[in-house]
Structures are given as C-alpha cells and as structure tokens.
Amino acid sequence: DIQMTQSPSSLSASVGDRVTITCRASQGISRWLAWYQQKPEKAPESLIYAASSLQSGVPSRFSGSGSGTDFTLTISNLQPEDFATYYCQQYSNDPITFGQGTRLEIK
C-alpha cells in the first residue's frame, strides 16, 4: 500500500494568513493526488484534484502543487470558514489511501 504522510498534524493560524500543508507519498504517484476539506460533523468535500486542479466552486485562495512524492496545499488569505481538517488522498494505486489529516485551528 502507498503510505501518505501529512505535515503538520495540526497548526494554528489567523484570519488573513497564508498556510501550507504538505503531503508525502511513500512512492511516486505522478499527479494522482486530491485534497479534501472536512468541517466538524460534516462530510469531506473535494478541493483539489490532479494535484493542482481546483474543484468547481472552490475559492481561488486554495491551490495545490507537486508531483511524484511531494505535494502541497496552500491556502492564502485564510477566512473563518477555512478552519477545518484537510486530507490528502492518492488514487494512483488501489487501495486508495489518505493522509492522516491536518487540523487547521484559529490562533
């Protein structure tokens, strides 16, 4: 199985900040990577697919980059509604695997 490791596991930031979350795959996955946002008591929602493509309706302050084994999710100009948990997911090989999540909290 491909292991996905996110860092940090949690971080605190303020409204208006820019934050970056990283995701590392245990083997190369090309650009077969997605990012999801999950708010408390809610289902996950897709943000980014193919490493850097923005899901329709997602604000442009979200961006993704990377290929191979190293990926990043960047959120610019943090808004109150962005405080949530973020997961990366590889879909290069079955079984599909997720990172352990990064909890973004308000400072």
Next chain:
Amino acid sequence: EVQLVQSGAEVKKPGESLKISCKGSGYTFTSYWIGWVRQMPGKGLEWMGIIYPGDSDTRYSPSFQGQVTISADRSISTAFLQWSSLKASDTAIYYCARRHTGYQYFDLWGRGTLVTVSS
C-alpha cells in the same frame, strides 16, 4: 440536483447484521464508481472499497476484504454496505462517495451514516 443520499443512523448490538444504503440521483448512476469510506470516532478517513454499478465490478481494501460486502442495485440507483456480524469496533461514520470518471478522485460525497455497535 446531483447528490448521494445515505440511510439514517443505526444502533446495533454486537453480532447483529446490518445493511446501509447510498442512493444516487441527478446523474447516470451506472456510469460512476461508488466508494465507501470509514471514519472512526475522532479519526481519519479509510477507504474500504468501491463498486461500479454498471457491471457490479467490486474492489476491496485488503483491510476490509472479508469484513464487509459492497453491492449495488442499478434498478434503484443504490449502493449498499453490509455486515453479517457487527463488532463494537465497527462503530464509525460511513461515507459513500462518487469517483470522478476521468481523474478518479471522489468528487461527490454523501452526508454519512453513523453506525453505533454497543451491547
């Protein structure tokens, strides 16, 4: 509206059986894979398996193979996840999600079904 509607919360005892559902609407149900994802209390997301309702081709994560059964009924645009004998450790929220045809990420999620297994 394109959506996945999941069945309601369940409370069961260890050893009981259970089948939960996920109904797709607003799109051609048979043309997209439907996956199931487990989230245990306070934990992350785990992929359980996936089914293609068009021909019922099903794949399981090794971690869940033999523990659950995934099925689908094309006539009612519904996918199912079932257990024959529940354990307390099956307590979790179970999400169904549609896999995008081209890029294969999950582009549409159900709201989740909470399954509580307790004696």
